[in-house]
Amino acid sequence: MSQDLAAAKRESAYVLDLISKKTLTPEERQRVIKDSVQYWANHVNEGFLQYRKSVSTDYTAVEWSDEGACFKDINGKEFIDMLGGFGIYVTGHRHPKVLKAVLDQLNRQGIHSQELIDPLRTYLAHLVALITPGDLQFAFLTNSGTESIEGCLKMAVATTGRHKFIGCLGGFHGKSMGSLGGTSKAIFREPFLPLLNWTHVPFGDVDALKMIMASCDFSGDRVAAVVIEPIQGEGGINVAPPGYLAAARELCDKYGAMLVFDEIQCGMGRTGKMFYCEYDGVVPDLMALGKGFGGGVMPIGATVGTPKTWEKYIENPFLHTTTFGGNPVCCAAAIATINVLLDEDLPAQAAKKGDYLLKNINDLAKKYPKVLKLCRGKGLMLGMEFTNDELGYEVAKSLFARQILISGTYINARVLRIEPPLVIPQAQLDRFLEMLEESLQETYRAHKF
Numbered sequence: 001m002s003q004d005l006a007a008a009k010r011e012s013a014y015v016l017d018l019i020s021k022k023t024l025t026p027e028e029r030q031r032v033i034k035d036s037v038q039y040w041a042n043h044v045n046e047g048f049l050q051y052r053k054s055v056s057t058d059y060t061a062v063e064w065s066d067e068g069a070c071f072k073d074i075n076g077k078e079f080i081d082m083l084g085g086f087g088i089y090v091t092g093h094r095h096p097k098v099l100k101a102v103l104d105q106l107n108r109q110g111i112h113s114q115e116l117i118d119p120l121r122t123y124l125a126h127l128v129a130l131i132t133p134g135d136l137q138f139a140f141l142t143n144s145g146t147e148s149i150e151g152c153l154k155m156a157v158a159t160t161g162r163h164k165f166i167g168c169l170g171g172f173h174g175k176s177m178g179s180l181g182g183t184s185k186a187i188f189r190e191p192f193l194p195l196l197n198w199t200h201v202p203f204g205d206v207d208a209l210k211m212i213m214a215s216c217d218f219s220g221d222r223v224a225a226v227v228i229e230p231i232q233g234e235g236g237i238n239v240a241p242p243g244y245l246a247a248a249r250e251l252c253d254k255y256g257a258m259l260v261f262d263e264i265q266c267g268m269g270r271t272g273k274m275f276y277c278e279y280d281g282v283v284p285d286l287m288a289l290g291k292g293f294g295g296g297v298m299p300i301g302a303t304v305g306t307p308k309t310w311e312k313y314i315e316n317p318f319l320h321t322t323t324f325g326g327n328p329v330c331c332a333a334a335i336a337t338i339n340v341l342l343d344e345d346l347p348a349q350a351a352k353k354g355d356y357l358l359k360n361i362n363d364l365a366k367k368y369p370k371v372l373k374l375c376r377g378k379g380l381m382l383g384m385e386f387t388n389d390e391l392g393y394e395v396a397k398s399l400f401a402r403q404i405l406i407s408g409t410y411i412n413a414r415v416l417r418i419e420p421p422l423v424i425p426q427a428q429l430d431r432f433l434e435m436l437e438e439s440l441q442e443t444y445r446a447h448k449f
């Protein structure tokens with residue numbers, strides 16, 4: 001496409017006008033849908049569009065506004081968000097307190113100078129130290145989950161002087177070149193090999209972890225870090241069996257490796273505690289945060305570490321930097337998120353709502369076993385496992401037609417994720433259960449089960 005600055009000026013003015021409008025005419029709405037599909041194909045990635053941007057295959061559902069546990073498409077059709085942006089919306093869509101903090105901060109200062117002391121970064125780092133367990137004390141603020149993992153990997157290398165990492169099969173830690181090594185699926189990583197020196201072991205298998213740690217130590221390929229998602233999200237909502245995290249802690253201590261917990265998806269109250277590792281009473285050396293950390297309003301993550309993991313970094317603070325990470329607007333969102341989580345006791349709400357869903361969905365699994373195998377997980381991080389990928393996709397599609405958004409894991413619909421905003425009201429949980437049963441019935445009928 002050739003350069004055309006006049007067209008860019010016209011189009012940017014048109015879009016600014018759209019953004020500022022409270023309501024759109026039917027013609028404007030149609031144009032947005034048409035433009036979005038065309039520009040996605042021409043300027044974003046046609047392959048993704050063909051794969052599916054959601055279970056809405058007719059592309060008419062272009063998202064436009066959101067509030068609470070719901071979002072609306074551009075035509076005003078409301079959907080219950082049972083996917084929750086893969087765990088982003090812990091405090092709900094545009095929680096008023098989070099929104100206010102961001103707008104207040106924006107009205108005073110946007111991005112920080114990069115040179116002076118910016119206070120919101122320091123308040124947020126202090127709050128993170130207050131809400132994380134054990135001696136986790138320092139925070140490096142990032143722009144995304146993958147960047148939080150990169151920070152953990154670098155701190156582990158700086159602390160141990162080693163370069164070997166152990167991850168878990170089914171693990172997902174992001175897609176930048178460092179974190180991608182820890183992500184275990186071939187289709188994501190194979191085109192980019194060789195990556196850092198990673199070995200993956202079966203998730204939840206203490207003996208496998210013992211064996212690899214002993215073997216690495218024996219062969220001199222000493223381990224810098226063991227990186228674990230306490231509940232695997234992309235891998236299919238697999239909860240670490242009791243005792244697994246503690247065993248990993250013991251092995252890391254024995255062999256001088258850092259223990260890294262990726263709480264990007266399962267942290268910030270989603271599982272019923274502020275962080276999942278609290279269930280097992282295990283404190284990692286490093287923890288990665290992201291997704292819900294910015295309350296679903298702003299993108300922000302954190303690499304969190306103990307004093308030991310920060311020693312080398314304190315000696316040389318230029319070992320790791322970022323321009324936008326920890327900017328005051330994103331910090332304002334994260335500070336408000338922490339306040340809302342505590343003020344509204346959202347972790348306790350997540351525990352209660354999760355128990356309710358888990359029981360009711362497992363009752364449905366007993367009623368419709370040829371389609372739905374079971375539901376597992378903790379708090380509002382649940383996964384429904386179907387008898388196969390195709391049936392899972394059919395149920396997701398059928399739910400979408402009933403104005404409920406849900407999605408699979410690892411580009412596969414055999415397990416559908418349930419990660420709604422923690423503020424979701426009871427009536428919407430019941431509506432979801434009702435629509436789920438209708439969708440299961442529909443799938444039964446379609447296959448003459």
Ligand SMILES: Cc1ncc(COP(=O)(O)O)c(C=O)c1O
Binds near residue numbers: 145147174229264266
């Ligand atoms: C557990 C986990 N770690 C890391 C990431 C990567 O985060 P981001 O997509 O913000 O880079 C994700 C994203 O899905 C995740 O679920």
